[in-house]
Amino acid sequence: MFDIDKWQEIFSTIQKNKLRTFLTGFSVAWGIFMLIVLLGSGKGLENGIHSNFDADAANSIWIFPGQTSIPYKGIQPGKYVRFTNEDYERLKREIKNLERISSRYDIRGNDLISYKNEYGSFGINTIHPDMEFIENSFPIKGRFINNIDIEKSRKVAVIGDLVDEALFKNGKSPIGEYIKIKGIPFKVVGVYSENSNNDGERRRVYIPISTAQMIFDGGNRVNNIALSVKDMTLDESKQFEEKLKASFAANHNFDKEDDRAIFIRNNQENIKEFQNAFQGIRLFIWVIGIGTIIAGIVGVSNIMIIVVKERTKEIGIRKAIGATPWSIVSSILQESILITSFAGYIGLVLGVALMEIIAKNVPADSMMFKNPEIDMSVAISATILLIISGTFAGYIPARRAAKIKPVVALRDE
Amino acid sequence: MYRLFRNNSLYSIINLFMIELKGLHKSYITGNNKLHVLKGLDLIIEQGELVSVMGSSGSGKSTLLNVLGILDSYDEGYYKLNNTLMSNLTEKKAAHYRNNMIGFVFQSFNLISFKNAMENVALPLYYQGVSRKKRNQIALEYLDRMGLKEWADHMPNELSGGQMQRVAIARSMISKPKVILADEPTGALDSTTSLEVMDLFREINSSGITIIIVTHEKDISEKTDRIIYLKDGIIESEFISPRKVSETVGAYRN
Numbered sequence: 001m002f003d004i005d006k007w008q009e010i011f012s013t014i015q016k017n018k019l020r021t022f023l024t025g026f027s028v029a030w031g032i033f034m035l036i037v038l039l040g041s042g043k044g045l046e047n048g049i050h051s052n053f054d055a056d057a058a059n060s061i062w063i064f065p066g067q068t069s070i071p072y073k074g075i076q077p078g079k080y081v082r083f084t085n086e087d088y089e090r091l092k093r094e095i096k097n098l099e100r101i102s103s104r105y106d107i108r109g110n111d112l113i114s115y116k117n118e119y120g121s122f123g124i125n126t127i128h129p130d131m132e133f134i135e136n137s138f139p140i141k142g143r144f145i146n147n148i149d150i151e152k153s154r155k156v157a158v159i160g161d162l163v164d165e166a167l168f169k170n171g172k173s174p175i176g177e178y179i180k181i182k183g184i185p186f187k188v189v190g191v192y193s194e195n196s197n198n199d200g201e202r203r204r205v206y207i208p209i210s211t212a213q214m215i216f217d218g219g220n221r222v223n224n225i226a227l228s229v230k231d232m233t234l235d236e237s238k239q240f241e242e243k244l245k246a247s248f249a250a251n252h253n254f255d256k257e258d259d260r261a262i263f264i265r266n267n268q269e270n271i272k273e274f275q276n277a278f279q280g281i282r283l284f285i286w287v288i289g290i291g292t293i294i295a296g297i298v299g300v301s302n303i304m305i306i307v308v309k310e311r312t313k314e315i316g317i318r319k320a321i322g323a324t325p326w327s328i329v330s331s332i333l334q335e336s337i338l339i340t341s342f343a344g345y346i347g348l349v350l351g352v353a354l355m356e357i358i359a360k361n362v363p364a365d366s367m368m369f370k371n372p373e374i375d376m377s378v379a380i381s382a383t384i385l386l387i388i389s390g391t392f393a394g395y396i397p398a399r400r401a402a403k404i405k406p407v408v409a410l411r412d413e
Numbered sequence: 414m415y416r417l418f419r420n421n422s423l424y425s426i427i428n429l430f431m432i433e434l435k436g437l438h439k440s441y442i443t444g445n446n447k448l449h450v451l452k453g454l455d456l457i458i459e460q461g462e463l464v465s466v467m468g469s470s471g472s473g474k475s476t477l478l479n480v481l482g483i484l485d486s487y488d489e490g491y492y493k494l495n496n497t498l499m500s501n502l503t504e505k506k507a508a509h510y511r512n513n514m515i516g517f518v519f520q521s522f523n524l525i526s527f528k529n530a531m532e533n534v535a536l537p538l539y540y541q542g543v544s545r546k547k548r549n550q551i552a553l554e555y556l557d558r559m560g561l562k563e564w565a566d567h568m569p570n571e572l573s574g575g576q577m578q579r580v581a582i583a584r585s586m587i588s589k590p591k592v593i594l595a596d597e598p599t600g601a602l603d604s605t606t607s608l609e610v611m612d613l614f615r616e617i618n619s620s621g622i623t624i625i626i627v628t629h630e631k632d633i634s635e636k637t638d639r640i641i642y643l644k645d646g647i648i649e650s651e652f653i654s655p656r657k658v659s660e661t662v663g664a665y666r667n
């Protein structure tokens with residue numbers, strides 16, 4: 001195998017039979033190239049579409065009040081459903097596999113926020129501490145809202161990193177500074193960021209819900225409740241939704257069949273559906289990918305059969321002057337391995353390069369295509385598979401050619 | 414020197430038998446047809462002989478030579494090369510004998526088209542494990558003896574028929590075989606070139622290598638020492654060529 005002279009002999013054969021080398025190499029390089037482009041594009045598409053979902057916890061469920069649309073126990077439709085702190089407490093008690101829960105009270109009026117002479121309009125979210133994990137808004141400076149803030153209705157705020165940038169110029173640290181919300185000063189205790197495409201997610205100001213209800217005349221009003229539960233299947237998730245609805249119907253006197261009384265946004269369900277869709281796309285890509293590889297295998301095999309056939313006379317000459325069958329088989333195989341490995345490598349490099357170029361040229365905020373990562377182990381396994389199948393495909397005809405009598409091989413034209 | 418005349422052929426009891434055939438049969442089977450080509454040949458060729466095999470087309474000359482060159486098998490009888498029985502050989506053994514004992518020259522030259530003259534000549538040494546540098550150097554020496562040194566890096570398609578045949582002869586000699594077998598080596602050459610090639614064979618033969626040439630041309634066979642006539646798969650007759658007779662007689666006179 002590591003006989004230098006043998007390699008030289010093989011190299012000179014390859015060099016002097018360029019077309020044959022090219023044809024063998026091309027089918028391998030093309031197969032690998034296509035596989036990489038396919039896998040990369042599939043991944044890019046998946047990542048792109050995934051980025052359309054904001055960076056909220058994948059298993060979060062949001063409940064919003066609505067207006068009844070079905071008469072219930074003598075009450076005319078059109079009644080507004082109003083959530084209160086009671087609902088928050090009840091859900092906390094009732095839901096067995098609850099992970100996180102937070103309610104929110106919407107402050108009416110404008111959302112202008114100022115720091116000294118700097119102004120900006122930002123989303124004010126009044127929340128419980130668990131919101132950190134429902135929104136995935138993790139502090140990068142200071143801390144998030146905590147339970148003591150809620151209990152003591154502290155006037156504290158956690159701001160998004162884009163809020164920080166907008167209000168605190170010259171890199172001044174906002175921690176400990178006071179910002180004004182509707183003229184009332186709140187002490188900044190933390191800055192959060194989110195790994196999200198959507199800038200809005202990073203332009204929020206979080207304040208404790210208890211503080212907001214107290215200062216901005218909210219009483220015990222709640223405008224929505226967000227919660228997350230431990231991982232459920234799509235079916236379990238749908239059942240859970242029904243139970244939630246029934247619980248609200250019982251407590252707010254509306255028909256549980258009324259689908260306008262409350263609204264539930266179930267991210268878990270959305271994500272599950274998305275995942276199912278992508279499982280389909282992934283399967284499709286794999287089917288095409290495997291098809292490409294099979295086409296590559298067939299291509300290499302065919303070419304190897306033709307190559308051996310074409311070389312029958314040469315094999316006869318070599319045998320007539322004393323080549324052993326093994327020396328013939330091994331040199332054909334080594335040649336095939338050399339060509340397929342090299343071609344596979346070229347296909348690999350070209351495929352990766354193309355994906356890099358595409359990744360660089362897709363706008364960073366594209367909602368369709370993002371990070372076309374390539375699973376290298378798949379690409380390399382595919383290359384090895386092609387090398388092995390090329391070798392195997394070459395072995396059978398080579399073995400047969402090496403076995404035929406020299407006279408027969410020599411007669412071949 | 415003590416010599417014995419028998420059946421018009423010349424045997425020397427002190428010489429080794431290079432080739433010994435006894436009752437050799439060979440048939441080709443194509444589909445349901447069986448073509449009996451060699452029908453019991455008895456033949457002895459001594460070391461250092463220069464022999465030609467003549468006969469009309471289809472008489473089995475090539476078949477015989479292919480059997481002698483271990484390029485083909487035979488059905489019955491035996492074939493001993495240098496006192497070794499050539500039957501039931503493994504592929505590896507056969508390759509060894511072809512490489513070390515036999516040099517083959519074909520009518521159609523059979524050079525490898527993508528290798529230059531020197532590489533073609535050197536190829537048998539590749540299968541003996543001689544290093545590239547060394548075998549190319551030896552190949553150059555042989556090409557030089559053929560008067561083809563300047564053509565060493567030419568590809569076969571850049572050479573004339575005579576040049577190609579001389580390259581093929583150099584290739585058959587390079588592994589210093591005991592026997593050179595040539596099947597119509599001049600068949601594709603004009604008459605002047607043919608005679609040149611025959612002179613080359615005589616010269617090679619004078620160094621002690623046994624040579625068997627298949628031909629259907631009388632002038633070619635007359636350049637050899639002994640002529641064997643093949644007809645319908647048997648040896649019809651054999652002669653000592655006129656030139657050998659006169660040589661031998663001359664030797665007695667002196």
Ligand SMILES: Nc1ncnc2c1ncn2[C@@H]1O[C@H](COP(=O)(O)OP(=O)(O)O)[C@@H](O)[C@H]1O
Pocket residue numbers: 441442443448450468469470471472473474475476477
């Ligand atoms: N491989 C083969 N298969 C079948 N018949 C063959 C084969 N080779 C030769 N023959 C036949 O055997 C006979 C002898 O052929 P050959 O030895 O080539 O004759 P020569 O060389 O004297 O012209 C011919 O009739 C030829 O057609």
Ligand SMILES: [Mg+2]
Pocket residue numbers: 474475476
């Ligand atoms: Mg013939």
